Amino acid sequence: MPALPLDEAGKYVAGAYVVFFTLIVLYMAIIGAKIARIDGELSELNELAEKGERQPEPDGEPVA
Amino acid sequence: MIRTARTILRKDLAIELRTKESVPAMTLFTVTVFVLFHFGLDRDALEGDLASGVLWVTLLLAAVIGVSRLFAVEREQGGIDGLLLAPVDRTALWLAKATALFLYLVVLELVAVPAFALFLLGPDLLPALPVLIPILLVANIGLAAIGALVSALAAETRAPGLIVPLLLLPLVVPLLISAASATEPLLRGDQAADDLGRWLGLLSLYDVVFVLIAVAVFDFLLDD
Protein backbone atom coordinates (compact mmCIF):
# COMPACT_ATOMS: atom_id res chain seq x y z
CA MET A 1 0.00 0.00 0.00
CA PRO A 2 1.51 3.37 -0.89
CA ALA A 3 2.26 5.76 1.95
CA LEU A 4 -0.75 7.73 3.11
CA PRO A 5 -0.76 11.47 2.40
CA LEU A 6 0.36 13.58 5.32
CA ASP A 7 -3.04 14.80 6.46
CA GLU A 8 -4.52 11.30 6.58
CA ALA A 9 -1.41 9.79 8.08
CA GLY A 10 -1.41 12.52 10.69
CA LYS A 11 -4.75 11.35 12.01
CA TYR A 12 -3.49 7.82 12.63
CA VAL A 13 -0.25 8.94 14.20
CA ALA A 14 -2.09 11.41 16.37
CA GLY A 15 -4.53 8.67 17.35
CA ALA A 16 -1.73 6.37 18.45
CA TYR A 17 0.01 9.02 20.52
CA VAL A 18 -3.28 10.14 22.03
CA VAL A 19 -3.97 6.56 23.18
CA PHE A 20 -0.54 6.47 24.76
CA PHE A 21 -0.99 9.73 26.63
CA THR A 22 -4.49 8.82 27.67
CA LEU A 23 -2.93 5.83 29.42
CA ILE A 24 -0.55 8.04 31.34
CA VAL A 25 -3.16 10.62 32.28
CA LEU A 26 -5.68 7.95 33.25
CA TYR A 27 -3.10 6.32 35.44
CA MET A 28 -2.31 9.63 37.12
CA ALA A 29 -6.00 10.07 37.82
CA ILE A 30 -6.22 6.61 39.38
CA ILE A 31 -3.17 7.18 41.55
CA GLY A 32 -4.59 10.58 42.49
CA ALA A 33 -7.82 8.91 43.60
CA LYS A 34 -5.86 6.39 45.63
CA ILE A 35 -3.86 9.10 47.35
CA ALA A 36 -7.06 10.98 48.13
CA ARG A 37 -8.55 7.89 49.69
CA ILE A 38 -5.40 7.20 51.70
CA ASP A 39 -5.45 10.79 52.89
CA GLY A 40 -9.07 10.50 53.97
CA GLU A 41 -8.44 7.25 55.82
CA LEU A 42 -5.38 8.69 57.52
CA SER A 43 -7.45 11.59 58.90
CA GLU A 44 -10.07 9.14 60.11
CA LEU A 45 -7.46 7.05 61.85
CA ASN A 46 -5.91 10.12 63.42
CA GLU A 47 -9.29 10.98 64.92
CA LEU A 48 -9.63 7.43 66.14
CA ALA A 49 -6.21 7.62 67.74
CA GLU A 50 -7.00 10.92 69.45
CA LYS A 51 -10.23 9.49 70.80
CA GLY A 52 -8.26 6.60 72.21
CA GLU A 53 -5.83 9.01 73.88
CA ARG A 54 -8.58 11.10 75.49
CA GLN A 55 -10.12 7.99 77.08
CA PRO A 56 -7.34 5.76 78.37
CA GLU A 57 -8.29 2.12 78.60
CA PRO A 58 -10.06 1.25 81.86
CA ASP A 59 -8.35 -2.06 82.51
CA GLY A 60 -4.95 -1.08 81.24
CA GLU A 61 -4.28 -4.52 79.79
CA PRO A 62 -2.27 -4.52 76.59
CA VAL A 63 -4.03 -5.82 73.53
CA ALA A 64 -2.82 -9.35 72.98
CA MET B 1 12.24 -40.16 44.32
CA ILE B 2 11.87 -42.34 41.28
CA ARG B 3 10.38 -45.08 43.39
CA THR B 4 7.81 -42.70 44.86
CA ALA B 5 6.97 -41.45 41.39
CA ARG B 6 6.53 -45.00 40.17
CA THR B 7 4.18 -45.83 43.03
CA ILE B 8 2.02 -42.79 42.41
CA LEU B 9 2.05 -43.52 38.70
CA ARG B 10 0.98 -47.09 39.23
CA LYS B 11 -1.89 -45.93 41.43
CA ASP B 12 -3.02 -43.39 38.86
CA LEU B 13 -2.87 -45.87 36.01
CA ALA B 14 -4.78 -48.41 38.08
CA ILE B 15 -7.51 -45.86 38.77
CA GLU B 16 -7.63 -44.89 35.13
CA LEU B 17 -7.89 -48.50 34.01
CA ARG B 18 -10.69 -49.08 36.45
CA THR B 19 -12.73 -45.91 36.01
CA LYS B 20 -11.76 -45.18 32.40
CA GLU B 21 -12.39 -41.50 32.89
CA SER B 22 -9.71 -39.64 31.00
CA VAL B 23 -8.53 -41.56 27.97
CA PRO B 24 -11.88 -42.64 26.53
CA ALA B 25 -13.22 -39.10 26.95
CA MET B 26 -10.18 -37.64 25.21
CA THR B 27 -10.40 -40.18 22.41
CA LEU B 28 -14.11 -39.80 21.85
CA PHE B 29 -13.74 -36.04 21.89
CA THR B 30 -11.00 -36.16 19.29
CA VAL B 31 -12.90 -38.36 16.87
CA THR B 32 -16.02 -36.25 17.32
CA VAL B 33 -14.09 -33.10 16.54
CA PHE B 34 -12.73 -34.71 13.37
CA VAL B 35 -16.31 -35.32 12.28
CA LEU B 36 -17.18 -31.73 13.17
CA PHE B 37 -14.34 -30.52 11.02
CA HIS B 38 -15.61 -32.61 8.14
CA PHE B 39 -18.92 -30.81 8.35
CA GLY B 40 -17.56 -27.43 9.30
CA LEU B 41 -14.98 -27.30 6.52
CA ASP B 42 -17.24 -29.22 4.11
CA ARG B 43 -14.26 -31.25 2.93
CA ASP B 44 -13.62 -34.91 2.36
CA ALA B 45 -9.86 -34.76 2.31
CA LEU B 46 -7.37 -32.43 3.87
CA GLU B 47 -3.69 -32.19 3.17
CA GLY B 48 -0.62 -30.15 4.00
CA ASP B 49 -0.96 -27.26 6.40
CA LEU B 50 -4.74 -27.56 6.78
CA ALA B 51 -4.47 -31.24 7.72
CA SER B 52 -1.60 -30.57 10.07
CA GLY B 53 -3.44 -27.70 11.76
CA VAL B 54 -6.67 -29.65 12.23
CA LEU B 55 -4.82 -32.64 13.66
CA TRP B 56 -2.72 -30.67 16.14
CA VAL B 57 -5.38 -28.25 17.34
CA THR B 58 -7.71 -31.18 17.98
CA LEU B 59 -5.01 -33.06 19.87
CA LEU B 60 -4.33 -29.98 21.99
CA LEU B 61 -7.98 -29.52 22.86
CA ALA B 62 -8.20 -33.18 23.83
CA ALA B 63 -5.11 -32.72 25.96
CA VAL B 64 -6.95 -29.98 27.87
CA ILE B 65 -9.49 -32.59 28.93
CA GLY B 66 -6.73 -34.86 30.15
CA VAL B 67 -5.00 -32.06 32.02
CA SER B 68 -8.20 -31.02 33.76
CA ARG B 69 -8.72 -34.54 35.04
CA LEU B 70 -5.14 -35.07 36.17
CA PHE B 71 -5.57 -34.01 39.77
CA ALA B 72 -9.29 -34.61 39.86
CA VAL B 73 -9.08 -37.79 41.90
CA GLU B 74 -6.94 -36.15 44.55
CA ARG B 75 -9.15 -33.10 44.63
CA GLU B 76 -12.37 -35.02 44.98
CA GLN B 77 -11.25 -37.53 47.55
CA GLY B 78 -8.75 -35.46 49.50
CA GLY B 79 -5.87 -37.72 48.59
CA ILE B 80 -3.54 -34.76 48.33
CA ASP B 81 -3.28 -34.43 52.10
CA GLY B 82 -2.16 -38.02 52.37
CA LEU B 83 0.50 -37.48 49.75
CA LEU B 84 1.68 -34.28 51.36
CA LEU B 85 1.93 -35.74 54.86
CA ALA B 86 4.37 -38.31 53.57
CA PRO B 87 7.96 -36.98 53.52
CA VAL B 88 7.96 -37.04 49.77
CA ASP B 89 9.57 -34.79 47.21
CA ARG B 90 6.78 -32.92 45.41
CA THR B 91 8.72 -33.40 42.21
CA ALA B 92 7.93 -37.10 42.39
CA LEU B 93 4.26 -36.17 42.22
CA TRP B 94 4.91 -34.04 39.15
CA LEU B 95 6.89 -36.80 37.50
CA ALA B 96 4.13 -39.31 38.10
CA LYS B 97 1.40 -37.02 36.80
CA ALA B 98 3.42 -35.96 33.78
CA THR B 99 4.24 -39.56 32.91
CA ALA B 100 0.59 -40.53 33.30
CA LEU B 101 -0.46 -37.72 30.99
CA PHE B 102 2.24 -38.73 28.51
CA LEU B 103 0.91 -42.28 28.44
CA TYR B 104 -2.70 -41.07 28.05
CA LEU B 105 -1.59 -38.94 25.10
CA VAL B 106 0.21 -41.86 23.48
CA VAL B 107 -2.86 -44.05 23.79
CA LEU B 108 -5.01 -41.21 22.48
CA GLU B 109 -2.78 -40.79 19.46
CA LEU B 110 -2.75 -44.51 18.74
CA VAL B 111 -6.47 -44.15 18.05
CA ALA B 112 -6.68 -40.55 16.90
CA VAL B 113 -4.03 -40.55 14.20
CA PRO B 114 -5.46 -43.55 12.31
CA ALA B 115 -8.93 -42.04 12.78
CA PHE B 116 -7.64 -38.82 11.32
CA ALA B 117 -6.15 -40.68 8.39
CA LEU B 118 -9.42 -42.48 7.89
CA PHE B 119 -11.76 -39.53 8.08
CA LEU B 120 -9.88 -36.49 6.98
CA LEU B 121 -6.47 -37.13 5.53
CA GLY B 122 -6.09 -37.00 1.78
CA PRO B 123 -2.61 -38.39 1.14
CA ASP B 124 -1.43 -41.71 2.50
CA LEU B 125 -0.52 -41.83 6.18
CA LEU B 126 1.92 -44.76 6.17
CA PRO B 127 4.90 -43.12 4.49
CA ALA B 128 4.54 -40.16 6.87
CA LEU B 129 4.53 -42.33 10.01
CA PRO B 130 8.28 -42.84 10.60
CA VAL B 131 8.74 -39.08 10.94
CA LEU B 132 5.36 -38.33 12.43
CA ILE B 133 5.81 -40.68 15.37
CA PRO B 134 8.94 -38.96 16.75
CA ILE B 135 7.24 -35.58 16.33
CA LEU B 136 4.26 -36.83 18.30
CA LEU B 137 6.47 -38.24 21.04
CA VAL B 138 8.57 -35.11 21.45
CA ALA B 139 5.46 -32.94 21.48
CA ASN B 140 3.84 -35.24 24.05
CA ILE B 141 6.77 -34.75 26.41
CA GLY B 142 6.27 -30.98 26.34
CA LEU B 143 2.51 -31.30 26.68
CA ALA B 144 2.86 -33.69 29.60
CA ALA B 145 5.37 -31.49 31.41
CA ILE B 146 3.40 -28.29 31.07
CA GLY B 147 0.08 -30.07 31.55
CA ALA B 148 1.06 -31.50 34.91
CA LEU B 149 2.29 -28.08 36.04
CA VAL B 150 -0.85 -26.27 34.92
CA SER B 151 -3.08 -28.92 36.45
CA ALA B 152 -1.42 -28.45 39.82
CA LEU B 153 -1.61 -24.67 39.52
CA ALA B 154 -5.30 -24.79 38.75
CA ALA B 155 -6.11 -27.53 41.28
CA GLU B 156 -6.40 -25.15 44.22
CA THR B 157 -8.39 -22.46 42.46
CA ARG B 158 -12.13 -22.23 42.67
CA ALA B 159 -12.81 -23.01 39.02
CA PRO B 160 -10.12 -25.34 37.71
CA GLY B 161 -12.21 -26.36 34.71
CA LEU B 162 -12.06 -22.77 33.48
CA ILE B 163 -8.51 -21.98 34.47
CA VAL B 164 -6.91 -25.02 32.84
CA PRO B 165 -7.80 -24.26 29.22
CA LEU B 166 -7.09 -20.55 29.69
CA LEU B 167 -3.66 -21.30 31.12
CA LEU B 168 -2.70 -24.27 29.00
CA LEU B 169 -3.63 -23.15 25.51
CA PRO B 170 -1.52 -19.97 25.23
CA LEU B 171 1.38 -21.77 26.86
CA VAL B 172 1.37 -24.47 24.18
CA VAL B 173 1.30 -22.08 21.22
CA PRO B 174 5.05 -22.53 20.50
CA LEU B 175 4.55 -26.27 20.74
CA LEU B 176 1.64 -26.05 18.31
CA ILE B 177 3.61 -23.91 15.89
CA SER B 178 6.60 -26.27 15.91
CA ALA B 179 4.63 -29.49 15.75
CA ALA B 180 2.20 -28.31 13.06
CA SER B 181 4.97 -26.83 10.93
CA ALA B 182 7.02 -29.99 11.26
CA THR B 183 4.05 -32.19 10.37
CA GLU B 184 2.80 -30.12 7.45
CA PRO B 185 5.19 -31.34 4.75
CA LEU B 186 4.59 -34.93 5.86
CA LEU B 187 0.92 -34.65 5.12
CA ARG B 188 1.36 -33.30 1.65
CA GLY B 189 1.50 -35.42 -1.44
CA ASP B 190 5.20 -34.96 -1.98
CA GLN B 191 6.41 -35.80 1.53
CA ALA B 192 9.47 -33.58 1.41
CA ALA B 193 10.29 -33.07 5.08
CA ASP B 194 11.96 -29.69 4.87
CA ASP B 195 13.12 -27.74 7.92
CA LEU B 196 12.25 -30.70 10.09
CA GLY B 197 15.46 -30.23 12.04
CA ARG B 198 14.63 -26.65 12.92
CA TRP B 199 11.14 -27.38 14.16
CA LEU B 200 12.17 -30.46 16.08
CA GLY B 201 14.92 -28.33 17.58
CA LEU B 202 12.44 -25.72 18.76
CA LEU B 203 10.12 -28.45 20.08
CA SER B 204 12.97 -30.01 22.03
CA LEU B 205 14.01 -26.63 23.39
CA TYR B 206 10.45 -26.06 24.55
CA ASP B 207 10.42 -29.48 26.21
CA VAL B 208 13.71 -28.92 27.99
CA VAL B 209 12.79 -25.45 29.24
CA PHE B 210 9.44 -26.43 30.61
CA VAL B 211 10.56 -29.69 32.14
CA LEU B 212 13.26 -27.76 33.98
CA ILE B 213 10.86 -25.07 35.08
CA ALA B 214 8.26 -27.56 36.21
CA VAL B 215 10.83 -29.49 38.23
CA ALA B 216 12.25 -26.32 39.75
CA VAL B 217 8.94 -24.82 40.69
CA PHE B 218 6.61 -27.70 41.51
CA ASP B 219 7.82 -27.99 45.10
CA PHE B 220 6.14 -24.69 45.88
CA LEU B 221 2.74 -25.91 44.89
CA LEU B 222 0.36 -27.99 46.93
CA ASP B 223 2.38 -27.06 49.94
CA ASP B 224 -0.12 -27.45 52.72
Place this chain on the structure above:
Amino acid sequence: MYSKGLKPLSIATVVLMGASLALVFFYAPNDADQGFVQKIFYVHVPLAIVALGGFVAGGIFAIQNLRTGDRSWDARSYVAIHMSIIFGVVVLITGSIWARAAWGHWWVWDEPVLVSFLVVFLLYCVYYPLRFSIEDPDRQARYSSVFAIAAGAFVPINFAAVRMAEAFTHPRVLSQTGGSMPGDMRMTFFVCIAAVALLFITMWKLELTAKNASMQLKRLRRRLEAEAA
Protein backbone atom coordinates in the same frame (compact mmCIF):
# COMPACT_ATOMS: atom_id res chain seq x y z
CA MET C 1 10.38 2.34 51.42
CA TYR C 2 9.13 1.70 47.91
CA SER C 3 9.04 5.41 47.22
CA LYS C 4 12.77 5.86 47.53
CA GLY C 5 14.14 7.71 44.55
CA LEU C 6 10.69 8.43 43.20
CA LYS C 7 11.29 12.15 42.70
CA PRO C 8 14.50 11.96 40.64
CA LEU C 9 12.99 9.06 38.73
CA SER C 10 9.87 11.05 37.80
CA ILE C 11 11.95 14.04 36.76
CA ALA C 12 14.15 11.84 34.59
CA THR C 13 11.04 10.30 33.05
CA VAL C 14 9.52 13.66 32.16
CA VAL C 15 12.80 14.89 30.69
CA LEU C 16 13.33 11.79 28.61
CA MET C 17 9.75 11.68 27.37
CA GLY C 18 9.99 15.30 26.30
CA ALA C 19 13.29 14.62 24.57
CA SER C 20 11.98 11.58 22.74
CA LEU C 21 8.86 13.40 21.53
CA ALA C 22 11.06 16.19 20.20
CA LEU C 23 13.35 13.71 18.49
CA VAL C 24 10.47 11.77 16.94
CA PHE C 25 8.77 14.75 15.42
CA PHE C 26 11.61 17.14 14.73
CA TYR C 27 14.71 15.05 14.20
CA ALA C 28 13.99 11.58 12.83
CA PRO C 29 13.52 11.50 9.07
CA ASN C 30 10.35 10.25 7.44
CA ASP C 31 10.40 6.63 6.47
CA ALA C 32 10.78 5.93 2.75
CA ASP C 33 7.99 3.34 2.53
CA GLN C 34 5.45 4.28 5.10
CA GLY C 35 5.87 8.01 5.33
CA PHE C 36 4.62 9.84 8.36
CA VAL C 37 2.69 6.81 9.57
CA GLN C 38 5.95 5.21 10.60
CA LYS C 39 6.10 7.61 13.56
CA ILE C 40 3.71 5.33 15.38
CA PHE C 41 6.56 2.85 15.50
CA TYR C 42 8.35 5.07 18.03
CA VAL C 43 5.59 4.68 20.57
CA HIS C 44 4.31 1.20 19.73
CA VAL C 45 7.54 -0.80 19.69
CA PRO C 46 9.16 0.68 22.83
CA LEU C 47 5.89 0.03 24.67
CA ALA C 48 5.99 -3.59 23.50
CA ILE C 49 9.62 -4.07 24.44
CA VAL C 50 9.13 -2.54 27.88
CA ALA C 51 5.94 -4.51 28.50
CA LEU C 52 7.72 -7.75 27.67
CA GLY C 53 10.59 -6.69 29.90
CA GLY C 54 8.05 -6.11 32.64
CA PHE C 55 6.70 -9.65 32.25
CA VAL C 56 10.17 -11.10 32.46
CA ALA C 57 10.95 -8.89 35.46
CA GLY C 58 7.75 -10.19 37.05
CA GLY C 59 9.17 -13.67 36.64
CA ILE C 60 12.48 -12.70 38.21
CA PHE C 61 10.77 -11.07 41.20
CA ALA C 62 8.70 -14.23 41.49
CA ILE C 63 11.85 -16.33 41.70
CA GLN C 64 13.00 -14.11 44.56
CA ASN C 65 9.64 -14.55 46.24
CA LEU C 66 9.90 -18.32 46.12
CA ARG C 67 13.50 -18.30 47.23
CA THR C 68 13.12 -15.98 50.21
CA GLY C 69 9.46 -16.39 51.12
CA ASP C 70 9.37 -12.62 51.49
CA ARG C 71 6.00 -11.51 50.15
CA SER C 72 7.24 -8.06 49.19
CA TRP C 73 8.82 -9.73 46.17
CA ASP C 74 5.41 -11.07 45.24
CA ALA C 75 4.05 -7.52 45.41
CA ARG C 76 6.81 -6.35 43.09
CA SER C 77 6.08 -9.23 40.75
CA TYR C 78 2.33 -8.63 40.73
CA VAL C 79 2.66 -4.89 40.07
CA ALA C 80 5.20 -5.47 37.28
CA ILE C 81 2.85 -7.90 35.56
CA HIS C 82 -0.12 -5.60 36.19
CA MET C 83 1.72 -2.65 34.61
CA SER C 84 2.81 -4.78 31.67
CA ILE C 85 -0.73 -5.83 30.97
CA ILE C 86 -1.88 -2.21 30.98
CA PHE C 87 1.00 -1.27 28.69
CA GLY C 88 0.07 -4.35 26.66
CA VAL C 89 -3.41 -3.04 25.97
CA VAL C 90 -1.85 0.14 24.59
CA VAL C 91 0.60 -1.95 22.54
CA LEU C 92 -2.23 -3.85 20.92
CA ILE C 93 -4.29 -0.70 20.27
CA THR C 94 -1.38 1.26 18.80
CA GLY C 95 -0.32 -1.82 16.85
CA SER C 96 -3.79 -2.07 15.39
CA ILE C 97 -3.77 1.61 14.44
CA TRP C 98 -0.39 1.18 12.81
CA ALA C 99 -1.58 -1.88 10.92
CA ARG C 100 -4.61 -0.01 9.65
CA ALA C 101 -2.56 2.99 8.57
CA ALA C 102 0.27 1.02 7.00
CA TRP C 103 -1.50 -1.97 5.51
CA GLY C 104 -5.17 -1.13 5.54
CA HIS C 105 -6.32 -3.76 8.04
CA TRP C 106 -7.03 -3.36 11.73
CA TRP C 107 -5.21 -6.59 12.43
CA VAL C 108 -2.48 -8.43 10.51
CA TRP C 109 -1.11 -11.88 11.15
CA ASP C 110 2.19 -11.32 9.42
CA GLU C 111 3.67 -9.01 11.98
CA PRO C 112 5.36 -11.58 14.26
CA VAL C 113 5.81 -9.12 17.11
CA LEU C 114 2.13 -8.26 17.20
CA VAL C 115 1.04 -11.90 17.00
CA SER C 116 3.47 -13.10 19.67
CA PHE C 117 2.43 -10.25 21.84
CA LEU C 118 -1.22 -11.19 21.51
CA VAL C 119 -0.48 -14.73 22.69
CA VAL C 120 1.60 -13.47 25.62
CA PHE C 121 -1.09 -10.95 26.52
CA LEU C 122 -3.82 -13.60 26.51
CA LEU C 123 -1.70 -15.80 28.73
CA TYR C 124 -1.02 -13.09 31.28
CA CYS C 125 -4.67 -12.08 31.40
CA VAL C 126 -5.21 -15.43 33.13
CA TYR C 127 -2.93 -14.20 35.94
CA TYR C 128 -5.81 -12.27 37.50
CA PRO C 129 -8.41 -15.05 37.77
CA LEU C 130 -5.68 -17.41 38.95
CA ARG C 131 -4.40 -15.01 41.58
CA PHE C 132 -7.71 -13.81 42.90
CA SER C 133 -9.37 -17.18 43.11
CA ILE C 134 -6.90 -18.21 45.80
CA GLU C 135 -7.83 -16.81 49.17
CA ASP C 136 -4.96 -17.74 51.41
CA PRO C 137 -2.42 -14.91 50.97
CA ASP C 138 0.62 -17.12 51.35
CA ARG C 139 -0.61 -19.65 48.82
CA GLN C 140 -1.73 -16.84 46.54
CA ALA C 141 1.79 -15.42 46.53
CA ARG C 142 3.34 -18.79 45.85
CA TYR C 143 1.00 -19.83 43.04
CA SER C 144 1.23 -16.41 41.42
CA SER C 145 5.00 -16.69 41.53
CA VAL C 146 4.94 -20.12 39.93
CA PHE C 147 2.79 -18.77 37.15
CA ALA C 148 4.95 -15.66 36.71
CA ILE C 149 8.07 -17.80 36.36
CA ALA C 150 6.58 -20.24 33.85
CA ALA C 151 5.02 -17.41 31.85
CA GLY C 152 8.22 -15.34 32.00
CA ALA C 153 10.20 -18.22 30.53
CA PHE C 154 7.49 -18.66 27.94
CA VAL C 155 7.89 -15.14 26.51
CA PRO C 156 11.22 -15.59 24.67
CA ILE C 157 10.33 -19.08 23.43
CA ASN C 158 7.02 -17.84 22.08
CA PHE C 159 8.66 -15.00 20.23
CA ALA C 160 11.22 -17.32 18.69
CA ALA C 161 8.51 -19.74 17.57
CA VAL C 162 6.22 -17.12 16.06
CA ARG C 163 9.10 -15.38 14.35
CA MET C 164 10.22 -18.66 12.82
CA ALA C 165 6.71 -19.48 11.70
CA GLU C 166 6.21 -16.10 10.07
CA ALA C 167 9.58 -16.22 8.38
CA PHE C 168 8.51 -19.29 6.53
CA THR C 169 4.96 -18.40 5.66
CA HIS C 170 5.29 -14.67 5.04
CA PRO C 171 8.85 -13.84 4.07
CA ARG C 172 8.75 -10.16 4.81
CA VAL C 173 11.70 -7.88 4.83
CA LEU C 174 11.30 -6.36 8.27
CA SER C 175 12.59 -2.96 7.36
CA GLN C 176 11.46 -1.08 10.42
CA THR C 177 11.51 -3.51 13.28
CA GLY C 178 15.22 -3.68 13.73
CA GLY C 179 16.47 -4.53 10.28
CA SER C 180 18.41 -1.72 8.71
CA MET C 181 17.66 1.59 10.38
CA PRO C 182 19.51 4.77 9.54
CA GLY C 183 21.52 6.20 12.42
CA ASP C 184 19.27 9.07 13.37
CA MET C 185 16.19 6.83 13.40
CA ARG C 186 18.06 4.34 15.52
CA MET C 187 19.08 6.93 18.07
CA THR C 188 15.55 8.28 18.32
CA PHE C 189 14.32 4.74 18.77
CA PHE C 190 16.68 4.04 21.65
CA VAL C 191 15.82 7.28 23.40
CA CYS C 192 12.15 6.33 23.10
CA ILE C 193 12.81 2.92 24.59
CA ALA C 194 14.67 4.54 27.50
CA ALA C 195 11.83 7.01 28.04
CA VAL C 196 9.12 4.35 28.05
CA ALA C 197 11.23 2.13 30.31
CA LEU C 198 11.60 4.97 32.82
CA LEU C 199 7.88 5.62 32.57
CA PHE C 200 7.17 2.00 33.37
CA ILE C 201 9.50 2.01 36.37
CA THR C 202 8.01 5.24 37.69
CA MET C 203 4.47 3.97 37.35
CA TRP C 204 5.50 0.68 38.91
CA LYS C 205 7.02 2.43 41.92
CA LEU C 206 3.98 4.68 42.27
CA GLU C 207 1.66 1.72 42.27
CA LEU C 208 3.78 -0.19 44.78
CA THR C 209 3.94 2.82 47.07
CA ALA C 210 0.18 3.31 46.91
CA LYS C 211 -0.47 -0.37 47.58
CA ASN C 212 1.95 -0.44 50.46
CA ALA C 213 0.43 2.69 51.97
CA SER C 214 -3.07 1.19 51.78
CA MET C 215 -1.87 -1.97 53.43
CA GLN C 216 -0.15 -0.07 56.24
CA LEU C 217 -3.32 1.91 56.73
CA LYS C 218 -5.38 -1.24 57.00
CA ARG C 219 -3.03 -2.60 59.61
CA LEU C 220 -3.04 0.67 61.53
CA ARG C 221 -6.82 0.80 61.42
CA ARG C 222 -7.10 -2.71 62.77
CA ARG C 223 -4.77 -1.91 65.65
CA LEU C 224 -6.52 1.33 66.52
CA GLU C 225 -9.96 -0.23 66.34
CA ALA C 226 -8.83 -3.06 68.55
CA GLU C 227 -7.41 -0.58 71.08
CA ALA C 228 -10.47 1.65 71.06
CA ALA C 229 -12.74 -1.32 71.58
